Amino acid sequence: MATALETGVTTSRASRETEVPVGVGLAASMRPSPAVAAPYQRLADRDRGSGGESTADFLGYFSLGLGLAEFLMPTVMARVVGIRNPDDRNRSTVRLMGLREIGHGIAILSNQQPTTAVWSRVAGDALDLALLGGVLADPENDRGRALLGIANVAAVTALDVSTAQQLSRQPRTQANAGVQAGIVRTMRSITVQRPVSEVYAFWHNFENLPRFMRHLESVTVIDERRSHWIAKAPAGKSVEWDAETIEDRADEIISWRSLPGADVYNAGTVRFMPAPGGRGTEVRVELEYKPPLGKLGSKVAMLFREEPGQQVHDDLRHFKQVMEFGEILVSDATKQRGPHPAQPDERPVEL
Amino acid sequence: MKATCWMGPGKMQVREVPDPMILNQQDCIVKVTSTAICGSDLHLYNGFLPLMEPGDIMGHEFMGEVVDVGRDVRNVRVGDRVVVPFPIACGQCGPCRAGAYSVCENSNPNAYIAEKMLGHSPSGIFGYSHLTGGFAGGQAEYVRVPFADVGPLKVSDGLTDDQVLFLSDILPTGYMGAEMCNIQPGDTIAVWGCGPVGLFAIASAYLLGAEKVIAIDRFPYRLQMARERAGAITINYEEVDSVPDVLSRT
Numbered sequence: 001m002a003t004a005l006e007t008g009v010t011t012s013r014a015s016r017e018t019e020v021p022v023g024v025g026l027a028a029s030m031r032p033s034p035a036v037a038a039p040y041q042r043l044a045d046r047d048r049g050s051g052g053e054s055t056a057d058f059l060g061y062f063s064l065g066l067g068l069a070e071f072l073m074p075t076v077m078a079r080v081v082g083i084r085n086p087d088d089r090n091r092s093t094v095r096l097m098g099l100r101e102i103g104h105g106i107a108i109l110s111n112q113q114p115t116t117a118v119w120s121r122v123a124g125d126a127l128d129l130a131l132l133g134g135v136l137a138d139p140e141n142d143r144g145r146a147l148l149g150i151a152n153v154a155a156v157t158a159l160d161v162s163t164a165q166q167l168s169r170q171p172r173t174q175a176n177a178g179v180q181a182g183i184v185r186t187m188r189s190i191t192v193q194r195p196v197s198e199v200y201a202f203w204h205n206f207e208n209l210p211r212f213m214r215h216l217e218s219v220t221v222i223d224e225r226r227s228h229w230i231a232k233a234p235a236g237k238s239v240e241w242d243a244e245t246i247e248d249r250a251d252e253i254i255s256w257r258s259l260p261g262a263d264v265y266n267a268g269t270v271r272f273m274p275a276p277g278g279r280g281t282e283v284r285v286e287l288e289y290k291p292p293l294g295k296l297g298s299k300v301a302m303l304f305r306e307e308p309g310q311q312v313h314d315d316l317r318h319f320k321q322v323m324e325f326g327e328i329l330v331s332d333a334t335k336q337r338g339p340h341p342a343q344p345d346e347r348p349v350e351l
Numbered sequence: 352m353k354a355t356c357w358m359g360p361g362k363m364q365v366r367e368v369p370d371p372m373i374l375n376q377q378d379c380i381v382k383v384t385s386t387a388i389c390g391s392d393l394h395l396y397n398g399f400l401p402l403m404e405p406g407d408i409m410g411h412e413f414m415g416e417v418v419d420v421g422r423d424v425r426n427v428r429v430g431d432r433v434v435v436p437f438p439i440a441c442g443q444c445g446p447c448r449a450g451a452y453s454v455c456e457n458s459n460p461n462a463y464i465a466e467k468m469l470g471h472s473p474s475g476i477f478g479y480s481h482l483t484g485g486f487a488g489g490q491a492e493y494v495r496v497p498f499a500d501v502g503p504l505k506v507s508d509g510l511t512d513d514q515v516l517f518l519s520d521i522l523p524t525g526y527m528g529a530e531m532c533n534i535q536p537g538d539t540i541a542v543w544g545c546g547p548v549g550l551f552a553i554a555s556a557y558l559l560g561a562e563k564v565i566a567i568d569r570f571p572y573r574l575q576m577a578r579e580r581a582g583a584i585t586i587n588y589e590e591v592d593s594v595p596d597v598l599s600r601t
Contacts, residue, residue, distance in 0.1 A: 193444055279445055313463060321457050324443040326423070327375050329497060331475065333404070333485020334460040335374060341406030342478070342485040343356065344371040344495065 039273070055163045056118055060108030062156075063101045063121065070098030082135055082145030093131065100124055110296045112182065118164040125157040182290055183265070184298055186309030189284035190316040191275045192323045199281040199323060200251045200272050212318035212328065214351045215311050226259075234306050239263035265290040266308075283319070285312050354408045354491035360398025368408065371487060371495035373421045379499035380419040381435060385512040386489045387412035389437075389520055390546065395480060402464070402481040411437035411477040412519040413489025414512060417503070426500040433503035434518045435496055439475040439486065442501035458497065459484045489519075517551065525551025529559055536560040541598060542583070545573035553581040565601055567594060 070077050074094035078086035086094075104124060107117035132153060136146040192199055202208055206227050210216040217230040217238060225245050233239045241262030247255035247269075257267040266289040273282045289308050291298040301307040305314070318328045328351060333342040335349045356366045371380055389412055394400050414434040417427050427433060440452035447455050455474035459465060465472035465482050475497070478488015487494065496503060506515050525548045532540060540556040542549050545568035556564045566583035568574050574585040584601060591597050 191445065193448070310463075317457075317462060320444070321441075324457060325377065325441055325498075327377075329441075329457060329460055329475075330374050331460050331484045331497075332371070332487040332495070333407075333481050339404060340485075341356075341404045342481065342487050343354070343406050343408050344369045344487055346369055349374060 053113065053167075055159070056108055056114050056167060059118060059121060059160060059163060060105050060114070063105030063108065065105075067098045067101030067103075067105055070094050070101060072098075074098070080145065081132060081149035082142035084141055097124075097128065097131070100127075106296065109299055110294055112184070112295055113167055113170060115164060115167040115170075118160055118167060121160045122157060122164060125153055125160055128153045129157070182294055183288050184291055184295065184309070185286070185288040186312055187284070187286045188309075188312045188316055189282055190320050191280055191282050192320050193280040194323045196251045196272050196274055196281045199283060200254075202323065203270060203272075203283075203319075204248070204254060212322045213311075213315045214318065215306075215315075229258075231264075234301065234304065241266070264292060283316065285316060287312055352492035354487070355410065356405075357395060357403055357407045357409055358405045361396065363396065363409070366406075368406075368491070371493050373419060374495065375497060376421040376423040377498050377500060378421045379417050379424055379427055379496050379503065381413070381415045381433060381494050381496050381503070382418045383413050383415040383489060383492060383494060384432075385414050385516045386410050386491075387516055387519070387521075388490075390548070391479075400480045400482065402461075404481065407478070407480070407485070408487040408491050409478045410488035410490030411479055412516065412521070413477075413494060414506070414516050414519060415494075417499075418493070420499060424499045427503055427505065431503075432506050432508065434506055434515050435477070435489070435494070435503050436518070436523075437476055437479075437520045438473075438502075439477065439484070439497050440501050441498055447501070452501075461485060517547075521548050522551045522555075524548050525553075526555040526558075528552045529555035529561075532556070532559075534559040534561050537562045539563040539565065541565045541567065543567045545570070545577040545583075545585070549573075550576060550581050553577060553583045557582065565598065 074091040075086050077094050077098075078090045083090050101124070104117065104121050107120065108114040111117055129150065132146060132150045135141050136143065136150065206219045206221055209219050215232050217232055219230075220228045222228060222242075227243050227245075228240070229243055230238055230240045241258040241264065243256045243258050243262075243266075245254065245256050247253055251272055253269060253271050255267075255269040258265055266287065268285060268287040271282075271284040271286075273284070274280075275282045287308060291301070291308075293300070298307050298309075302310060305311075321328050330349055330351070331342065332344055333340050335351075336347060337350065352368060352370050353365050354368045356364050356368070358364050373380065388410070392409060392411075395403060395409065415432070417429055417431045417433060420427060420429060436452075438453045438455070439458040440447050440455040441457040442448075444456040446452070453474050454471065456462075456472075458475035459472045460475070461481055461484055462472035468482070473483060475484035475486055477486050477494070478490065479486075486497075504518060528542075528548070529540070529552050532538075534540060534556060538561045540561045540563070542552045542556065542564060545553075545566050549566065549568070553564050553566055564581070564583045565586060566574070566577040566581070567586045567588055568577070569587055569589045571587070574587055577583040577585050586594060586597050586601075588594050
């Protein structure tokens with residue numbers, strides 16, 4: 001009986017061209033040479049975050065959620081851990097723990113590397129375990145629920161400890177430089193089906209950028225090195241800055257930095273590389289900026305898709321569309337910001 | 352114009368809505384002459400898909416006459432009769448150039464949502480929730496069709512609507528199922544399910560060289576259609592003890 005490998009269904013274009021039977025492992029002689037793979041490996045290495053930050057964020061949101069539940073529903077939460085008839089003293093204790101949890105959450109979400117905040121969670125867990133021990137000891141309470149509560153807190157404690165340890169061990173690398181100063185970094189890339197020279201030339205003329213960066217109101221080129229930028233900010237405001245081009249190598253890289261006096265500090269690099277297989281250009285943007293309302297403010301902005309990291313993501317998609325077919329594609333539901341049914345209407349397109 | 356709008360799970364209404372307009376210069380506007388309901392519309396009807404909004408126009412299988420074109424359209428003209436496929440494709444990105452139109456990288460304005468949920472976004476699709484772009488669908492009098500040079504298939508006047516409408520979705524779907532079997536002349540093929548897609552799969556299997564096609568279902572009217580319209584040998588799985596046994600004897 002023919003196996004899948006022998007029915008002649010060739011799935012690999014390479015195998016069709018080089019007569020290699022499907023299912024044979026790639027011998028060392030057929031793998032790409034280290035010289036070819038090296039630039040991509042370097043990019044992959046730089047993409048590694050500083051570690052522990054996303055678990056810490058999760059713990060931050062978890063703290064907020066738990067804290068709100070404890071503060072707003074103390075009777076329910078007391079029953080959940082086994083207190084059969086919660087009295088006023090029980091409820092006040094739960095509420096206080098709720099406030100403490102909310103504090104942890106805000107502390108974690110306000111800091112890029114919230115090492116101290118996560119260690120403080122561990123201290124809070126110790127307090128929780130002590131209180132739950134008291135609940136368990138009282139024969140009037142539900143033993144089963146108290147034990148379950150202790151087990152859950154113990155599990156979260158383990159997570160807190162491991163996250164705090166991971167954060168404490170962070171080396172000073174390029175990936176987390178500037179973190180203490182409250183600078184957020186973001187990296188995104190996209191492949192565009194156009195030659196590198198065309199892509200570089202389009203980006204290099206900064207006055208083209210508002211065509212695909214919808215949060216930019218205008219860019220005015222002052223001279224070879226300097227330009228003036230105006231961007232839309234939340235709540236109908238706008239922010240302005242002067243920027244200086246630090247590095248500019250044709251068909252390779254453009255690097256800029258905002259000048260002192262900017263409303264929002266930002267700096268970044270755009271790299272242009274030929275995509276593998278001769279299929280267009282890889283555009284890679286690295287952006288760092290200082291959110292005016294700190295990390296917490298940037299988390300709120302994320303809810304509205306206004307956070308610069310998300311905007312870079314969206315702008316790169318729009319850039320690809322403008323380069324590949326000249327316009328940003330809209331649909332009936334997306335031609336305006338905000339929820340809108342998928343139905344034509346008479347309103348103008350407003351990206 | 353009138354259009355069938357989703358107003359909530361289990362609630363469809365024909366409502367009066369504004370006519371569509373050219374929004375991008377590669378669009379065309381099609382006046383719909385025939386439109387079909389797809390089995391997958393049931394997922395939207397039953398409220399199983401997230402990101403539907405009351406007022407969304409349904410429908411992704413339609414055909415008609417081009418009544419307006421954008422400035423940059425080259426391949427279709429006003430007056431052309433076209434069948435419009437349900438995926439929207441730009442024709443320029445990597446996947447489109449490789450023929451993988453259903454994962455076009457440019458045609459879903461809400462790609463960031465789909466990418467978060469699925470890992471990679473599909474192409475935009477007419478009338479199939481905001482997850483695939485929030486495009487108004489084809490169960491309406493007029494439809495705005497993006498990328499008019501890529502999708503719409505011109506048909507001659509010699510073919511009736513009924514003969515070509517299913518090129519928009521279910522005929523290629525059934526055909527793709529048959530194609531994936533890598534049918535060699537003389538093969539025996541079994542098709543599970545005799546709904547519309549199954550019937551097209553049966554027909555496609557014969558087209559691709561199968562000698563014998565066996566169709567399996569439980570609804571007598573579907574089995575009858577499979578026998579009479581598609582020429583399959585049928586098995587009603589509720590009437591036999593073991594389908595594999597019957598298959599090995601057929």
